Amino acid sequence: MLIDTHCHLHFDAFDADRDAVIARAREFDVKYLVNVxxxxxxxxxxxxxxxxxxxxFxxxxxxxxHSNEITDEGFTExxxxVEEKDPYAIGEIGLDYFKSEASPEIQKKRFIQMIALALRRELPVIVHSRNAFDDxxxxxxxxxxxxxxGVMHCFSYDTESLKKLLDIGFLASFTCNLTxxxxxxxxxxxxVVPLDRMMLETDSPYLAPQxxxxxxxxxxxLTHLAQYLAELRGVDVETLKRHTSDNAVRFFDLPPYHES
Ligand SMILES: [Zn+2]
Ligand SMILES: [Zn+2]
Known part of the structure; x- marks a missing residue:
């Protein structure tokens, strides 16, 4: 099975046919959906x-x-x-210096606060980072x-940055932009990402495959991405699916999967 570790199914892009989209995911072996x-x-x-x-999940x-759209009171809310609804992760959070209306200062402030929250709740983080690797x-x-x-989602930096990320124990997750x-x-x-440090995601509704x-x-x-990546790495697709799903179950602490 596959796990889509990053999608936004609650966005209005899916209002018209959300149930059908979820059913189709299952048909294509995408059994768990992490909704961010x-x-x-x-x-x-x-x-x-x-x-x-x-x-x-x-x-x-x-x-x-959105880091500039929240007041300090809003942040307390x-x-x-998070305390009440007990999410599976804190994210997405991070820094994006590519065409953002939020200043780097406010982005950093909220990013730091969200990391503190994740540590307090003992939750993993899903990090979004664009044009801002060093910070x-x-x-x-x-x-x-x-x-x-944590995981850096939609990983789009170079091999050297990847190494630095792996060095702090993080995972990298890839989207269909690979195709x-x-x-x-x-x-x-x-x-070159080790099989046990990698997860797969669609970031739906964004980044449809080629x-x-x-x-x-x-x-x-996600099945396209799994197939594409398996061929790229010269591994059997079932092996890739098993590793990436195991990583996701461990990372988010998801329940074992049983066919319903
Ligand atoms: Zn993102
Ligand atoms: Zn996203």
């Missing part, structure tokens, strides 16, 4: 959706793009929400204090 929140409203929506389905985050790594090191467990014609150097990175490029992505497309 990005701000207070989507954290709530992600949690609600997870309540309706035992194979959907919610997280609570504050995306860097978010902390309360991201520095904060993960200084604030994580060697105790923080893009212009994936280039990212393919070299995806080849064959559906420009369209809405959905968890069922």
């Amino acid at each position: 929140g990005t701000d207070p409203a989507t954290n709530e929506a992600a949690w609600k959706l997870s309540e309706s389905d035992p194979f959907i 919610h997280t609570a985050g504050l995306h860097p793009h 978010l902390e309360k929400f 991201t790594l520095a904060i993960l090191k200084s604030e994580g204090k060697g105790k923080l467990k 893009f014609k212009n994936a280039g150097a990212l393919l070299d990175v995806a080849k 064959i559906y490029r420009g369209k809405r992505n959905e968890p069922a497309c």
Whole structure:
């Protein structure tokens, strides 16, 4: 089986056919879905959706793009929400210096606060980082204090950065952008990540694979990514599926899977 470790099924892109999308994921062997929140409203929506389905797992985050939209009171509410709803991870959180309306200062402030929250709750973090590797790594090191467990989602940096990330015990997760014609150097990175330090995700509704490029992505497309990555690495697809799923179960502390 496969686990989509990062999707946003609660986004309105799925309002018209959410149940069909979830059913299709199962048909294509994507049994567990980790549904990722990005701000207070989507954290709530992600949690609600997870309540309706035992194979959907919610997280609570504050995306860097939304880091400037929350007041200190709002942040306290978010902390309360995490205590009450007990998400499977804190994320996505991080830094994004590519076309963000939020300043680096406010992004860093909220990122640091969210890491502290994850450590307090003993939860792993899902990190979003774009054009900001050095700052991201520095904060993960200084604030994580060697105790923080995390994944860098939609990994899009180079092999050297990957090594630094692995050195602090983090995992890397890959999306269908690996299948893009212009994936280039990212393919070299995806080849060298140890099998036990890697997870797969769609980041649906974003980043549809090359064959559906420009369209809405959905968890069922994870099978394309698994197939593509298995061929790239010269491993059997079932081996790749088993390793990446085991990693995800361990990382998020998910229940063992049983066919219903
Ligand atoms: Zn992201
Ligand atoms: Zn995302």
